[in-house]
Amino acid sequence: MLPVADGTTMAAYAAVPAGQGPFPGLLLFQEAFGVNHHIRELAERFAREGWITVAPELFHRTAPIGFEGGYTDFSQVAPHMQALTEKSLSDDVLAAAAWLQRQPQFRAGASAAIGYCLGGRVSFLANSLLPLKAAVSYYGGRIAPDLLKRAPHLSGHHLFFWGGRDQHIPPEQIGAVLAGLQQAGKPYTNVVISDADHGFSCDERASFNPAAARDAWALTIAFLRGRVAA
Secondary structure (H helix, E strand, C coil), X not given: CEECCCCCEXXXXXECCCCCCCEEEEEEECECCECCXXXXXHHHHHHXXXXXXXXXXXXXXXXXXXXXXXXXXXXHCHHHHHXXXXXXXXXXXXXXXXXXXXXXXXXXXXXXXXXXXXXXXXXXXXXXXXXXXXXXXXXXXXXXXXXXXXXXXXXXXXXXXXXXXXXXXXXXXXXXXXXXXXXXXXXEEEEEECCCCCCCCCCCCCCCCHHXXXXXXXXXXXXXXXXXXX
């Protein structure tokens, strides 16, 4: 359990590479459905690639430890989503980062963030709060307009993935995100996969797109290694 600045405690799933290290660190932020099997498997995959990975349970104030919402019933997760605030998410980001800093195998100064769906927005927030080398957002909704004021504070190069068939995030919202980073003079890489939908990288969702997921994973690993691990 991780102590959080607001007095709460937060469960998290951690995966550590084999060996002595030191290793770079990765903050992994969940979809709207909790730190479920998919997110835990992602943590293990990143650990096999050499990253100390921690996935905090962002619903810890309103949901039981280990909460997992069903992909086909958004009503299960809606109350927990609605309870999130920028302040509470910021506290959770800082608590997860502090956990990374305490790990003896962590290579100081070598950290990044990645998030999916809800977590894509939180990864953007983390990049504005922490001295990250890089950050990745997969189909992160409500970055615009909610977090664009934070664009001038981004620390690391930001990689965005979007699905061209995503009905949840309209092109205008994507354009606003990119315009905000351009105005702030912050570096980013933008990837739109035209035949992919929201949630395309999750093999447990109906919108899973194997080819898009494979391509995005390869780009993500190359990006993180190039910006952080090298």
